[in-house]
Amino acid sequence: MFKKVSSLLVVIFSFSISNDLYASEGSQVVHTHPNPLMVIPFVLLLLMIATGPLFYHQFWERSYPKIAIALGLITVFYYLFGLNDSHSLIHTAHEYVSFIALLTSLFVATGGILIKVDRKATPMLNVIILLFGSVIANIIGTTGASMLLIRPYIKINKNRVKPYHIIFFIFSISNIGGALTPIGDPPLFLGFLRGVDFFWFFGHVWYAWLPTLLLLVSIFYFIDTRNKNGEDPDTEYSGKIEFKGLKSIWYLLIILVSVFIDPGIMSWVPSLAPLPIGIREIIMFSVAYLSYKTAEIDVLKANEFNFDPIKEVAYLFVGIFATMIPALQLISYEANVYGQQLNPGIFYWATGSLSAFLDNAPTFLNFLSASLGKYGYDVAVKTQVHDFSIAHPVYLQAISIAAVFFGAMTYIGNGPNFMVKSICERAGINMPSFFGYLIKYAIPILLPIFTIVWLVLYYGKV
Amino acid sequence: MKSLKEVLNNKDFGLFYGNRILLPFAAEILKAVIERDIIMDFSTSDKGANYTIFNDYTEIYFYDYKNLLDVVSKYEMIKLVVVEKGKNIFDLSNHKKISLHLVENHKLTIEELNDDSLFIE
Numbered sequence: 001m002f003k004k005v006s007s008l009l010v011v012i013f014s015f016s017i018s019n020d021l022y023a024s025e026g027s028q029v030v031h032t033h034p035n036p037l038m039v040i041p042f043v044l045l046l047l048m049i050a051t052g053p054l055f056y057h058q059f060w061e062r063s064y065p066k067i068a069i070a071l072g073l074i075t076v077f078y079y080l081f082g083l084n085d086s087h088s089l090i091h092t093a094h095e096y097v098s099f100i101a102l103l104t105s106l107f108v109a110t111g112g113i114l115i116k117v118d119r120k121a122t123p124m125l126n127v128i129i130l131l132f133g134s135v136i137a138n139i140i141g142t143t144g145a146s147m148l149l150i151r152p153y154i155k156i157n158k159n160r161v162k163p164y165h166i167i168f169f170i171f172s173i174s175n176i177g178g179a180l181t182p183i184g185d186p187p188l189f190l191g192f193l194r195g196v197d198f199f200w201f202f203g204h205v206w207y208a209w210l211p212t213l214l215l216l217v218s219i220f221y222f223i224d225t226r227n228k229n230g231e232d233p234d235t236e237y238s239g240k241i242e243f244k245g246l247k248s249i250w251y252l253l254i255i256l257v258s259v260f261i262d263p264g265i266m267s268w269v270p271s272l273a274p275l276p277i278g279i280r281e282i283i284m285f286s287v288a289y290l291s292y293k294t295a296e297i298d299v300l301k302a303n304e305f306n307f308d309p310i311k312e313v314a315y316l317f318v319g320i321f322a323t324m325i326p327a328l329q330l331i332s333y334e335a336n337v338y339g340q341q342l343n344p345g346i347f348y349w350a351t352g353s354l355s356a357f358l359d360n361a362p363t364f365l366n367f368l369s370a371s372l373g374k375y376g377y378d379v380a381v382k383t384q385v386h387d388f389s390i391a392h393p394v395y396l397q398a399i400s401i402a403a404v405f406f407g408a409m410t411y412i413g414n415g416p417n418f419m420v421k422s423i424c425e426r427a428g429i430n431m432p433s434f435f436g437y438l439i440k441y442a443i444p445i446l447l448p449i450f451t452i453v454w455l456v457l458y459y460g461k462v
Numbered sequence: 463m464k465s466l467k468e469v470l471n472n473k474d475f476g477l478f479y480g481n482r483i484l485l486p487f488a489a490e491i492l493k494a495v496i497e498r499d500i501i502m503d504f505s506t507s508d509k510g511a512n513y514t515i516f517n518d519y520t521e522i523y524f525y526d527y528k529n530l531l532d533v534v535s536k537y538e539m540i541k542l543v544v545v546e547k548g549k550n551i552f553d554l555s556n557h558k559k560i561s562l563h564l565v566e567n568h569k570l571t572i573e574e575l576n577d578d579s580l581f582i583e
Contacts, residue, residue: 430500
């Protein structure tokens with residue numbers, strides 16, 4: 001299957017490259033707008049992701065890779081032969097490769113680390129883990145923090161774990177936590193690449209990040225204190241925290257450093273354009289291979305390491321990335337047309353609601369472009385993005401907060417959400433369905449919090 | 463008939479053929495996790511899995527998979543919560559968590575799950 005798909009993609013991208021060979025990086029590429037009907041494959045894929053596990057589970061489990069690829073190919077062929085636009089495809093392919101390289105390398109490297117915590121599960125200990133994970137998400141990314149902590153978090157709570165434990169983990173560590181640095185979440189990294197200072201996000205987001213997280217963990221604490229399951233007064237705990245496979249920390253460090261190995265940041269780094277892969281991605285895939293080959297067998301066994309969670313993300317997101325191209329281009333067009341009429345509150349809700357269902361990185365970029373356009377700046381010019389971040393910080397702040405926070409609204413809002421779900425299901429935890437997650441948890445818990453953020457920071461601001 | 467304890471201590475093998483598993487002890491199966499599937503309905507009305515207890519072995523069919531080798535990889539396992547035949551099913555201390563690893567020549571290793579493993583009953 002992999003071989004067939006990769007051969008097909010090679011053919012498609014070879015075709016794409018021949019068309020775009022002479023498009024220089026700085027040149028403005030103008031394309032025909034896609035037909036609005038071309039969002040149908042994307043909507044269809046989202047609907048199937050939502051309904052498949054519920055109503056036609058076995059068919060979905062067997063067929064989701066083929067469905068995701070087939071729907072993606074509809075969009076690919078439309079762009080190649082209908083619009084004669086291969087530039088959008090190469091650009092998306094590059095974003096997909098970057099996305100999957102980072103996720104794969106962090107997934108494999110953290111799979112080689114085992115953390116054992118022999119402490120009694122208490123609501124306060126869980127709150128500490130959620131807050132700790134949210135902080136380190138800004139250092140090793142939301143994916144790294146999620147993969148590192150989900151297993152010990154389940155083990156600590158093994159006698160009392162409920163779906164809400166995992167949901168709050170996804171809310172905080174897999175999403176909201178990573179809003180303070182460009183390493184935390186991909187949209188912020190795109191902002192950094194475009195000219196926003198590395199520490200800008202910390203300086204302008206922390207006062208939304210901290211109260212949001214504190215409110216979230218307070219709700220968690222309230223719910224968790226009512227969970228009396230599995231309390232055994234006779235069990236003795238040593239209180240020890242044990243780490244195994246520490247050499248994988250070095251691999252994590254290499255991955256983090258490699259994030260910055262980009263021609264846009266370091267001029268000496270060669271660009272491999274028009275290939276949809278860069279030096280950074282090659283390093284990340286190499287680290288993934290090395291960390292897997294050198295990992296301790298005992299640790300891999302204890303972590304029940306296998307590639308299925310990342311394979312699932314890779315398949316589903318290849319479909320999502322391809323089918324969302326028309327949706328994103330139409331949004332970008334509309335945002336630029338109506339940019340003058342948009343205030344920070346509208347940018348906040350528009351970026352957020354789309355980030356919940358689309359990939360948040362390109363959504364962030366489109367709304368950043370629209371907000372820059374409102375003041376006559378160009379998103380392709382680094383100094384102008386930098387000037388904009390200083391002159392009109394409220395717009396960038398609204399877009400950044402929304403892109404990161406709202407990724408927690410659905411399982412597909414952010415890469416690690418699905419991986420955490422998959423690991424938990426393999427551990428025997430019955431996770432809520434797509435709609436169950438949205439209706440029982442995300443809407444009643446997150447939406448009021450995000451509304452408060454809007455009321456405090458953006459309501460009435462022009 | 464061998465007890466589960468004897469099977470675990472002697473490291474006795476089970477067997478697998480395609481989607482069929484044979485465990486060398488007789489036991490009720492309460493929960494099975496294979497891949498991401500959590501199976502708790504072993505009734506004939508649900509297609510997922512079904513088991514039969516014989517005098518000295520237990521047979522399980524996982525109907526949703528043609529070949530278990532295709533879905534259970536090297537470091538993965540099938541996890542079961544079992545209660546040995548004849549023991550009080552309502553006594554939670556009799557609920558044993560075991561893991562099954564598929565090895566070569568249709569052999570199936572059976573181990574008691576330790577604290578490191580993630581398996582929530």
